[in-house]
Amino acid sequence: MTGTNEARDGRIGNWKVGVVTSIRRESASGRSITIDVPGWGGNIAGQHTDVRLTAQNGYTAVRSYSVASAGVGDRIELAVDRLPSGEVSPYLVDTLREGDELELRGPLGGWFVWTPEQSESVQLIGGGSGIVPLMAMIRSHEASGSTTPFRLLYSVRTPLDAFFRAELESPTANLEVTWIFTRRAPSGCSRPAGRITAADLEAHGFPAALSPTVFVCGPTGFVETVATALVALGHEPNRVKTERFGGA
């Protein structure tokens, strides 16, 4: 397989070798990883990459991870949450060190993306590490100077589980952030801890009448609950873009 791919230079599907340049802890179970990937060539906000790990006996495991960064260049940031039964994420969260090499292919996927040319309002709804591609959109929005209104609903178990907490606690003028805590809310939070509901979407999301583009990313159950509620609230199904990553 590899041999065949190497013969086809320039394909997105070619595996590239990246080098980890820095690692930052995001939560008890997650961290962000910055990687230099020669040949990556930049990516649009929302795209993902496949990461391939190869064991000494030749066994390989491939998993997809959203890219938290956007723009030109060969340096990308991933943010990964450890799935206890996972084959790849425990290695990325617990073992990988700065200077280590990692095989990647991408940028992948041109559908779950936001580009600065889009002028409609944007509603982002993330569950857990589903924040990652949405963070790339937030960063792209800010970097491009876009004044399009953005709103984010970010659902996490507890405040300690939030990724990109510092960045999201001081959002820019065109971004409004609403936190949903599902297991433990911080003191002073008026909303009791609990899973996201249609009432949360109605209270904090852009109304359907505004025809926002909505991006929903998270575990499959979260995405399907939210997407169903959005359509019930009158959002056009075609304006609701979803990305499921399985999990709980």
Add this chain to the structure above:
Amino acid sequence: MVQHIDGNALAGPLSDLFTFDPTTASARCAGCGDVSVLARAMVYAEPDTLIVRCANCDDVLMAIVQAPDRFCIELRGMTWLKIPR
């Protein structure tokens, strides 16, 4: 029971075979006639197999099996595939 994901996950595996982005390609379901981008399809992933199902009627649109020496793609479930260029 495998937890399904969606057609966004096809981008990597199919990049081994095709130069187009499968997530933005639209397919017409041979079962119900629904036309949708593959990103919206439901995907049931096993280590060497991807089953792609119509989000509207759950019929199989496409099956991709990766063996050590070949890929096998079954496309009986779609009438056509439209690829933006």
